[in-house]
Amino acid sequence: MSLNFSDTEIAFKSKSNVAIKKAAWLFKSFNYPFIVQQGPLLAAWALKWHFPFIGSLVKGSIFSQFCGGETIEECSKTVNFLNHSNVKSILDYSVEGEENESNFDHTCREIIRTIDAAQQNSAIAFSVFKTTGIVRNALLEKLNPSSAKILETKKALEIKDYSSLLSPLEYKECELAFTRFSLICDAAAAANIRLFVDAEETWIQDTIDAWTEANMRKHNKAKAIIFNTVQMYRHDRVKYMKRLVEMGEDLGFYIGFKIVRGAYMEKERERALVMNYLSPIQPDKEHCDRDFDDALFYCIQNSKVAICCGTHNEESSLKLTKWMQEKGISNNDERIYFAQLLGMSDHISFNLAASDYNVAKYVPYGPVQAVLPYLARRAQENSSVKGQVGRELNLIKNELQRRNSN
Ligand SMILES: Cc1cc2nc3c(=O)[nH]c(=O)nc-3n(C[C@H](O)[C@H](O)[C@H](O)COP(=O)(O)OP(=O)(O)OC[C@H]3O[C@@H](n4cnc5c(N)ncnc54)[C@H](O)[C@@H]3O)c2cc1C
8 A cells, every 4th residue: 555644534533523624623723923923821821720611622622632531541542543554553641730849759650550551551661750840950951961961971871970060959859860860760661651852942961861871781682672752853953873883783772762853943942042052953954854854764683772753744754664665674564663642643653554654642631731731732832932833724624515515
């Protein structure tokens, strides 16, 4: 079967007319800046004060488009629904709460529950977490310069390398944080579940890279279990990837990369401008696209590198399928996955899966109030300001038209 992303029949096969019309209404509403900017704030306020109906309004609209449920158990309907079309799930605990030790411990336990759920259900292909869900942002930032130095060497990471930077209290906190990080990686390795460490802002990313690499060295001896995320909107990432692949070859461990373009571009540029340092972001989208595609091409040629191509970009997804074919790599080679976010780019996910490629969707979940920041980002990303709304809305309109003409 030839791959065709414009096949909306496959993309929306299991969606009823009512469900599609509801999605159209939602994506249309993102054209109104007031809804995108004020909606999440108003919803947070109304939920805080227990306004009647607001919870069910949010849950029945934007939440149901982009989230699987409030708990792992509630996500099972979405997980089964996706699996029916051979699309796997990645449970993503998307709660952004207060930064304190008790919340961090709770999040750590919840992430380990997603690993347990994946072990029990082959419809869940990977686990994932954000380091800022289990470590204080300011601590990660403080560790960053030392982490950058650790990354320059092939030396194994030791928490005592950070000791000169930190007060005794901070040092204790750092030990606890790294223990949480390692507990999650250990649980994934013990369950044989591949784990993505999400990429975040550059001023904390060296620490995330250093901690992820330490766990790759420990757990990726026989295959890629721990995956680091590389953001190709950064101009230094191809070099970083090559360094890590070479290190893996020298020290005998496999590499897993989730390759994305990156989600914090404006924030990165703004900070670089205000603090007067060279922006880590590529000069333009073309450079970002070029490095994204180069990264895919580089990785698929190395049998010790596994990748997840995390994108809603049709061209990059198609290029990857073409290169796989040229290199004689089978569509469902375990080394290569495609991934999209729930509620977005179903035309890519479902058409790839129908052609037997490995595909997974991030399935975010958590209490409605706590996932509002995640939902606000989805609304912004899909607002007409960034042009995405055209893409999703057009697909929905095309499918409605196709159904009406049948
Ligand atoms: C499964 C999955 C996992 C993800 N995980 C992460 C993660 O861990 N960390 C993270 O940061 N993001 C993550 N993202 C988000 C991702 O980084 C992108 O923001 C989002 O997917 C949009 O990029 P695209 O490749 O889908 O599509 P496109 O629409 O082709 O690209 C848009 C992206 O291009 C880049 N870009 C746009 N304009 C410019 C410019 N002028 N100069 C340079 N670059 C530009 C930006 O990164 C922008 O988001 C993930 C996305 C998916 C689908």
